[in-house]
Amino acid sequence: MSEGLQEQFREVMARVATPVSVVTGLADDETPYGSTVSAFASLSMEPPMVLVSLVKSSRLLAVVRQSGRFGLNILGSAHSQLARTFATALAPEEKFTGVDWAVEAGVPRLTGALSWLGCTVEQEVEGGDHLVLFGSVSSLSSCAGEPLTYHRRAFGTHTKLEG
Ligand SMILES: Cc1cc2nc3c(=O)[nH]c(=O)nc-3n(C[C@H](O)[C@H](O)[C@H](O)COP(=O)(O)O)c2cc1C
Structure with missing residues (x-):
């Protein structure tokens, strides 16, 4: 792919508003792993399934593939700092400090987190430099609150239109 096309693709995607989640996993030695993820979507109703897309170099991805489970922590508007922390290259357990x-x-x-889904990995699909994980939902909960969104490289929230 030409550099020009890649740059334009980045700009197009920057203009797509997304939800913001922290995907988590637990290593064999009980070390918690977590990574900020915008590439999450509902996949199936029967059974309830979601998909998340993780870059192949993600340390979290290695742990999720090993354990076959991941958690999806869907963030609220007060959690932008959490989203920033979990997007860094900090040591896995350091991301959880505080x-x-x-x-x-x-x-x-x-x-x-605003909503929580505990998932079992059902399938992995390669997508370029990412791996898409299909997860079936085994536990879930949700509470009222405004969502955290990401749009044009900034955190925000949803605004209801009149009418
Ligand atoms: C708003 C936002 C959205 C992101 N979405 C994704 C995503 O969907 N998939 C992904 O692999 N990385 C995504 N990232 C980048 C990861 O959070 C980042 O690479 C992280 O440090 C990976 O950590 P790990 O190597 O510990 O897994 C996103 C970062 C930000 C700030």
Whole structure:
């Protein structure tokens, strides 16, 4: 792909508003891993399934592939700092410093997240430099609140239109 096309693709995608989640996994030695992810979507209703897309170099991805499980912590508008922290190259456990979390369904759950899905990996599909994981939902919860969104390289939230 030409550099020009790649650059234009980046700009097009920057103009797509996305939800923001922290995908989590637990290593064999119980070290928590987490990574900020915007490439998440609902996939199936029967059974309930989601998909997440992780770059092949992700340290979290290696842990998720090993354990066969991941947690999806869907963030609220107050969590932009959390999203920044989990997008860094900090050591895995350092990302969790000062963050309230507990193991649920075998993976880390961030206590303050707006919604939570515990998932079992059903399928992996290669997509260029990413791996798409199809996960079936085994546990879930949700609370009221405004979502965290990402648009034009900035965090924000949803605004309801009149009418
Ligand atoms: C708003 C935002 C959205 C992101 N979305 C994704 C994504 O969908 N998939 C992905 O692999 N990385 C995504 N990233 C980058 C990862 O969060 C980043 O590469 C992270 O440091 C990987 O950590 P790890 O190597 O510990 O897994 C995103 C970063 C930000 C700031």
